[in-house]
Amino acid sequence: MRNRHNIFQLLDWTTILLYLLLVFIGWLNIYAAVYNEEHQSILDITQRYGKQLMWIGAACVLAIGILLIDFRFYSSFGYALYITMIFLLIAVALFGTEVKGARSWFTFGGMAIQPSEFAKFATGLALAKYLSSMNVKVKDLRTKLISGVIIILPALLILLQPDTGSTLVYAAFIIVLYREGLSGKYFTVAMSVAVLFVFTLLVRNLEWNLPFDFTLSGGWILVFILAIAAVIITIVFRKIKYVWQVVLVLFVLSSGVIMSVDYVFDNILKPHQTKRIDVLLGLEEDLKGAGYNVNQSMIAIGSGGGFGKGYLQGTQTKFDFVPEQSTDFIFCTIGEEWGFMGSSILISLFIALFVRLIMLAERQRSSFSRIYGYGVVSILFFHFAVNIGMTIGLAPVIGIPLPFISYGGSSLWSFTILLFIFIKLDSDRLNIL
């Protein structure tokens, strides 16, 4: 069989090379983050870099295993894998080991496995399988609903653990839906709601004192201004048909969003989450509490300067000023020791990987492979955007790892599986008619 002979020729080596490079950079910086004079052997498995080395080895074995399995397996067993993962998520929420208040882990002996990491590729496969079925069109409401259920079900189960960060990752699949035909209107609406929400947050503590002991809070001021704007727009565009009806609907919806802000903020989000958002928006400065991580992280990155302090020379990360420096805040070590040069090279590598993956996805003949490819790039991109965004103060602190770089077996393996299934599908693209 042709593909047996050419398996390594048909692999996309650009992607694999980028993968290996990122994993290597990750390991180097984990070593730097936990480096100390007492434990210098790189194979010391009591240290995180030693363990990570083991996991990298295991990841390579996994990758090769994935490449050896027949490509049809992934589409055939897409739903089965998805359902298995759903059961695992239910199981972990019930029987998992509690770490820092969340049941996210199964522990066997010394090993710990985080099912929510593996649910990502399973969801990607299930979504791809569903959307690539005959007679399924994203424009149909039914399709939207079923896709929504496929995406939201694991997200909700992860929220039960609770692990807000991993839950939010599932929002990334909206990119897949967009590529497959979801109207851009949804993005516009979502963006408008988000902007309105943030804007309301910024003004909600304002107060406007009126006569007769009457005080208008920030939200009501906003509604008031919108009402005036609505009236003006209606008058100016009165010649257009249905203008007042449209304006009225928009006004009612926006007011609803504004009025919901207080409820969402005070009742749905947890205090530490609202605090992180307040800190990000600059409404609150709390360098000892909620703002500590981000402030220390920016100090570490900023102190790296143009060219960094040199490998293993970082003081901020080495002396533990930055929390979670080998996992969620690994980018600080890179920023401090490699400077602006190093950190922008890393960002470029990621962007190169994403662009390459989009190119690969677009060259697929089968829509299953293409959709899955977009799932991969969406998940990776979401992690990248939120993780680096939070370390440089552009996103709220959400504890999710930087793909291939952060310390952790589960995340490394899950990203490896996610990526290599797609590499396998890509290498077999010519076998699909």
Next chain:
Amino acid sequence: MNNRKYIIGFSMAFLGLIFIVRLFYIQVYTDKYKLDSRNNVLRYITDYPARGLVYDRKGRLLVYNQAAYDLMIIPKQTLPMDTDEFLNLISLPKKDFIERYNKARKYSSRKPTVLVSDLSAEDYGKLQEVLFKFPGYYTQPKTLRKYPLKSASHLLGYISEVDQQIIDQQPYYKMGDHIGRSGIEKQYEEVIRGRRGRRIILVDVFNREKGKFEDGAYDTLAVSGKDIYLSIDAQLQQYGEQLMKNKKGAIVAIEPKTGEILAIVSKPDYDPNMLVGRIRTKNFERLKADTLKPLFNRALMASYPPGSTFKLINALVGLQEKVLTPDTKYTCYSGYNSGRFHMGCHSHASPINLEFSIQTSCNSYYSNVFRSIIDKYPTAEQGFNVWKNYVNSFGLGSKLNIDLPGELGGFVPSQSYYDRYYQKGKWGSLTVVSLAIGQGELGITPLQMANISAIIANRGYYYTPHLEKSGFHQNIQKNETGIDTANFNLVVSAMEKVVENGTGRAARKEGIAICGKTGTVENPHGEDHSTFLAFAPKDDPKIAISVYVENGVWGARWAAPIAGLMIEKYLRDSISDPALEERMINGNLINPDEE
């Protein structure tokens, strides 16, 4: 659908660009985060130098540093332990312990806090052996000033931690430094304090030491303070304090040939160890509130009228101005009369010559002498200014510049003072005649009084009185009075007679040629003050002394015997009349009824 891959791809690339721009801002453009990073990891550790020691003229230790220990706690590192055993060792009640523990934890659970300050060496010794059983606790050494003789409090002074005001004024000092607040500790602060050392170390987020910054390139070593040798004779100083027990007043003894201070006593005083360590603030407040003013250094700061001792100066000025000879005789019938003016005197033979006038301290004689000095000149102003220049040359009316802080200059009235007081041209020698007998406006400190004694002992000059002998005092000058030695010799012989057979007989010691002069100072507020100045031996003076006892009634009653005992102690190191010594020590002029 086909353009959507571009939208997605470009959006992702655009976010990457935003990240790179942001990184450029925080890593390259702004310095804010670089400064914060230094604040994070660099800790400036101060090494405190040992403060210099203080010795007396014979090398006896007056001030030293005693090791003391603070018991520190790092709440985070503590484990459950046998609290009772632990508290027994440091003798701390459980209630206080819990209170302090909670306070420490509230401050910081990772940073050390002082749990007990100034542990004694004994407690420290007991504790150190078992401290390993109590993680989270450790001891931190420091030094406390100690005064083994419990004496010379005013002279030695005390130290305390600097406050914000000092830090603002003197850039050397930083929070936690100590500074001399009075006495020698203040005067020689810069010599005695040494120089602080500074190390820069790297610390991690838990404040744990991680090594030297740049291998110690910016570190400086602490330099110990220099030791100070004082001219004080500790034995004489202590003896003086003993004699002045339960009295108010001062003794100053000077070595005339050098100006070195041998003893400087001010009573009431306090044990200098009271103003050390954690008891300092409480004791200081108590001493400050005491109506007997134990913090007030009378020897340098009390400006007393000199009384009859001042007649010596008038005699010398009269002789120098040639209005007086050894044979000049004046009559005295129970006082001095001029017109309606009368100044009383005790009864004695009359008329009398110069020598006898000193021996018997005749008021009338000196009124005549003083007036003849003033009236020698065409106007009273001219005469007065001539007289005043002589008086000033005895170191009166201005500071002697002893090497101690807080010295007062005393007061000698000037011509303009009297012009203001009586109107210009409306006063004459009779108006100010009380100056003849050391009363009136004159104000002289016990130090200045002892210095007069030293001038007479030296027959005409003095060296700036000083305490420091090891060469840090640069400003010791010889000062001349401009009065002939021959004139001094006349007064000196008369002073010898004062002690041999005059008002100062109480100071007499067999075999020591003591020259002295009594003084009784009118005190409108109570009993008169008793004063005496003396030096000995007559021909080779080794000690010049002034004694001032408030409310001592007669010069002869308290001041003269005390001066005699001091001289004998210093010259012979033994006391020939123990009964007198005992009477002086036990005399209580503060609460006389207690005896």
